[in-house]
Amino acid sequence: SGLELRRHLNPHPPQHWLYNTSLNEKIERIRKVSLNDVRACYNDLFGASNSELAVVGDFDVEEITKLAGELFGPWKSPHPYTRIPSPYQDVLPINKVIQTPDKANAIYRAALALKLRDDNPDYPALLLGNYLLGGGVVSRLSSRIREKEGLSYSVGSYLVASSQDERGEFGISAIFAPQNRDRVEALIKEELAKALEDGFTDDEVSVAKKAFLDARQIARGRDGALAAELMAYLVLDRRLDWDRRLEDRVAALSKQEILEAMRRHIDPARLSIVKAGDFTKSARRPGVAENR
Numbered sequence: 217s218g219l220e221l222r223r224h225l226n227p228h229p230p231q232h233w234l235y236n237t238s239l240n241e242k243i244e245r246i247r248k249v250s251l252n253d254v255r256a257c258y259n260d261l262f263g264a265s266n267s268e269l270a271v272v273g274d275f276d277v278e279e280i281t282k283l284a285g286e287l288f289g290p291w292k293s294p295h296p297y298t299r300i301p302s303p304y305q306d307v308l309p310i311n312k313v314i315q316t317p318d319k320a321n322a323i324y325r326a327a328l329a330l331k332l333r334d335d336n337p338d339y340p341a342l343l344l345g346n347y348l349l350g351g352g353v354v355s356r357l358s359s360r361i362r363e364k365e366g367l368s369y370s371v372g373s374y375l376v377a378s379s380q381d382e383r384g385e386f387g388i389s390a391i392f393a394p395q396n397r398d399r400v401e402a403l404i405k406e407e408l409a410k411a412l413e414d415g416f417t418d419d420e421v422s423v424a425k426k427a428f429l430d431a432r433q434i435a436r437g438r439d440g441a442l443a444a445e446l447m448a449y450l451v452l453d454r455r456l457d458w459d460r461r462l463e464d465r466v467a468a469l470s471k472q473e474i475l476e477a478m479r480r481h482i483d484p485a486r487l488s489i490v491k492a493g494d495f496t497k498s499a500r501r502p503g504v505a506e507n508r
Contacts, residue, residue: 263293270447272439304331304383309485314492321369322397322493324390324404328486332384334377340465341477342386346375348416348424348474349408350388356407356416361390367400368392379452386482394493401491408484415475429463 237245269284307329316322332339350357350373361371369391377384388408392400416424435441436459449455 264288264291265293266297268450270443272443311489322394326487326489327387330384332377333382338477345474345478367396
C-alpha cells in the first residue's frame, strides 16, 4: 500500500501513522492462520446490526424487505459500530527507484495527498481537470506519451476524494519498457507543468465535459453500479440529486476555473514518485516501446 511504501522509504514517519506490515510479514501471518483463528474472527467481528441494503431491478419492495429481515434480522453484531476516521496526512515527497530483476515492463507511480473532500467547491473542477490531463480515454498524457511518442503501453492520472474525511489523492501512473524511464518521466513532468501553466483549450474542455458526463450517465444505467452508489449514499445520507448538482457544476465550468482549482491543489514539487523495473540493462537495450 501507499502507507507501506512511505514507511519503508521514510525511516522517521510521524508518530500518528498506522503501522503497515511488510509483504514478508503478511505472508508469514497468512501461513500461521488456522481454521480456529478464522472462526474466532468471524464470531468476534461479523454481524448485520449496522448493515445497509440497496436493491436495483424489477422486484417487489414488500417481499424484498420481508426476506431481508428474515435473513439478516437475527444476525446481531458482537460490538457496536464506530467509524475510524482517515484524516489527511502531510508527508514529505520521495523520489525512488526500485530494482525488480528480470521484469519485461517497468512501472511509474506518482501520488500527492490532497486536503480535499468531495463537497469542496473545487472538487468538480479538479475532477474535470484530471479527466483532461490523464483520466479520460483521450487525454494529454495518453495523447503525448502513448500515441505520439510511443513510449508507454499505458499512462494516465486519477483523482479521488473522501466523502467523509478531508482526504484525497491525485496520482499518475505509467507502464513502459525500462529503457524509456527517463523520457517517460520527463514527458509526464512536462505535460503536468503545461497543464498547470497554460490550462486547457475551450475545445478540449467542451469535448471532455460531454465525455465525462456521458460516462457517468452510462454508469448509472448498470444495475450493479447504481446499487453500489445507492448503498454508499445510505451511509452518507445523500440522494441522487447530489449527482445532478455535481454534474451541473461540471457542465458550467470554464477553463479558467479548472486551471485555478488545479493550481490551488496540485503542487508537482510535493509528488512522491517511485519507478520500479529492471533498469540494470536498460542502457544496453535502446529503442522505444511498441504500442499495444
